[in-house]
Amino acid sequence: MNAGRSALVAACILFTALCSVPVRGQAAAAAPQITAPAFEVATIKPSDPMKRNRGFHVNGNRVNVENQDVTTLISVAYSIHPKQIVNAPDWFNTARWEIDGVADKEGKLSVPDVQLMLQKLLADRFGLKFKREQREIPVYALTVAKGGPKLEKSKSDPNALPDQHGNGKGRMQFQNTTMTVFLLGMQSEFDRPLVDQTGLDGHYDFSLRWTPDGVAAGDADAPPGMFTAIQEQLGLKILPVKAPANVLVIESAEKPSAN
Structure with missing residues (x-):
């Protein structure tokens, strides 16, 4: 087992485990056409290197991501293990970020809502591009x-x-x-x-x-x-x-x- 990753990171991945969401553009054929939620506004800034607290917090339609690296963001957004992320740059695991934003929809956000929001944020603000393979x-x-x-x-x-x-x-x-x-x-x-x-x-x-x-x-x-x-x-x-x-x-x- 990996003793180096904290139990709090496990809780972050646990958050997404409640409902697995497919990669954008690969929805099931029978799924109805709906508009995926996104951040209407989101601020992103580097975390304080001395900060120890880490987490994901959802309150109504507001999402706060506290002191998380990109590997964890991707793991949360796509419900995958970090070992399923291949060819990532070193800073995915070393640089941590504070993200605070509001969804472009009213009411309480579901877990799939937050995952889709993170997927779009990673693409738009982090320029994330990848291909999916089976190995x-x-x-x-x-x-x-x-x-x-x-x-x-x-x-x-x-x-x-x-x-x-x-x-x-x-x-x-x-x-x-x-x-x-x-x-x-x-x-x-x-x-x-x-x-x-x-x-x-x-x-x-x-x-x-x-x-x-x-x-x-x-x-x-x-x-x-x-x-x-x-x-x-x-x-x-x-x-x-x-x-x-x-x-x-x-x-x-x-x-x-x-x-």
Whole structure:
């Protein structure tokens, strides 16, 4: 697992995991023609190098992106793991940005709304151009362990948004969560993309406690590492495999001018 990426970044990717949105121009054929939301106005400026807080905040039709690098912005906008971003310049991971803007639509924004807004912002303000390819790459496959899953069927409205939260120190609570949402939310805790091979299509409530890599177990009752915790607590198993996966091959991008 990738101990270098923070749990807060995991929360950022978790935010987009609630609903995967296709690349612009590749919508499903049966989808109705609608006008995609965009930022009516947005300010972008470099983050203070000393700043530690990071996050995504949505309030009504206002979006605030706090201290995020472009790799994370792309991961959020397209619901992908950072390892699925290919040929990126170094500054994608080193330069961080503050973005504050208002949507060109009234009312509360949905997760797909925010993803489409970020996609357009990346294209218009960061000059992001890429091509999508499918390559066979190392991934982790989530499967059902011997003995079956240890998951409680959620009693929440299945149409309601999932609720996932934690303390950033190896403890997460999941409510009304699908396996797809769970894996996308945990992407940055691993050093390769996660794929769902469980065959489980319901909504579940469960918790997960683990000891992050690089953290010494403080006592004998400390939880195990991530792989063991998922198997023991959820009845699921993660296997390293190679599988075809979509990647975004970066063709060009530029740092935006501050405004």
